[in-house]
Amino acid sequence: MSSSLAKSNSQTLNASVLSQLRSDIITCRLMPNERLRVEALRERYGMGTSPIREALMRLEAEGLVELEQNKGFRVSEVSQASLRDLMRTRIEIETIALRWSLENGGVEWEANLLGAFHRLSRQTKIDRVNSDAISGAWSREHADFHAALVAACGSPTMMAIRARLFEQADRYVALSIMSNGPLRDDVGEHKQLMRAALNREVEKAIELNRLHIMRTLDKVAASLAAGKAIGENHMTGRKRTP
Amino acid sequence: MSSSLAKSNSQTLNASVLSQLRSDIITCRLMPNERLRVEALRERYGMGTSPIREALMRLEAEGLVELEQNKGFRVSEVSQASLRDLMRTRIEIETIALRWSLENGGVEWEANLLGAFHRLSRQTKIDRVNSDAISGAWSREHADFHAALVAACGSPTMMAIRARLFEQADRYVALSIMSNGPLRDDVGEHKQLMRAALNREVEKAIELNRLHIMRTLDKVAASLAAGKAIGENHMTGRKRTP
DNA sequence: GGTCAATAGATTTTCGAAAATCTATTTGAT
């Protein structure tokens, strides 16, 4: 029942539960709006209150968790409005990061991008066999590919912002997959995008990236509208007295 | 010696120490790179370890604090490189937010902007009398003015990013003021910027904003280069044994 | 029946001490 990722014991419990919680939220093993009771999390992750609350505070700053004074934490709510806001902002941020990256990228960047694409396309094939069981691996390769695109942008600040928005978007994607199955086979899209990037066709790459995000938005928004029940009022109330 | 802001007791200690710490870091009452020992902070803010560590974790996500595993927290380091990265990113973000805000802003937005400018210009006058003693008040009005500019941008995500970057920049400004005194009298700059915004002269407002940030960057970068000693190696070592 | 205060249980928040880890210094061997 508890999360799978066994962490190397060289980390502090704090760091360990932070990455586990983040992962559980992004993949919607912890559903949007779900209450995060300290006692329940203590049991789930097997540790005391301190590291858990510390991790939750950090995730609050990242926007994955919300805290109401004296009422505790819950997973951030999802909504059409914030999905659209998120994706709109993502497009702007990635546009800038991509432009900078194409201006600065050298041979190393090109090599890493090619590598990331290769891993992603392989992973896609594997997934087609295993259905959507281990799509966690795909998700990681997918994230890596998009990170590789902007890796040469030269701005740690911009990259950090981009990564955070990508994570938030990933949560919506996970939610969509849960109700409607895998989004679509977009190996082609990624390949096009990579080619434009490697050829330094800046405006084309930016436009492809924008379309890539917009297509995801449409798909996710649709399944969010359809599967309204999911994610709304999920374990919203307090534990019933026996 | 401890921070002045007396917090209303309706907040949790956690929320209280969070805002105090954030303020102390942004104003450089806690200097860049200064170690943040839990015991010292316990004394400074008068509470136990839990709320303090929770606040520190949150500030780490905001980029004001850095955590090294098993070695504790310290105020984030400052550097020419990260200053330039920060300002460059700020320009891009504020450009987008400003554009959206000028597209969407209604009468309410205009009124609030005028009000914010009025308070800022009044505050500037008061400050000229009291030297740089209570420049904290000016800093607040200044932040409010820039927030008012983009308040109609319609994107909570973009506004949150902008606010965070502004805070980070404010820390550099505070550092600069500490060594070189008040930056400059930029009432005129703010007035120009407001007028362009109210007249919906989008490109002009964006350019003025860019110049506003660039001028600040130049000034701050210069005093950072000059006063190298400040902020470097400040209480960097471990407490000496008696 | 409806409203409001009192109560009890659940939950969050906070504390202070214990455990784990790091760092500087001393000690001992080569």
Place this chain on the structure above:
DNA sequence: ATCAAATAGATTTTCGAAAATCTATTGACC
């Protein structure tokens, strides 16, 4: 003298219980 292991003190990290707060329900009163 040099290096490495051992030690001691400082510091971080974690725990579990106590205090504070919230929420649902009961019961009194109109």
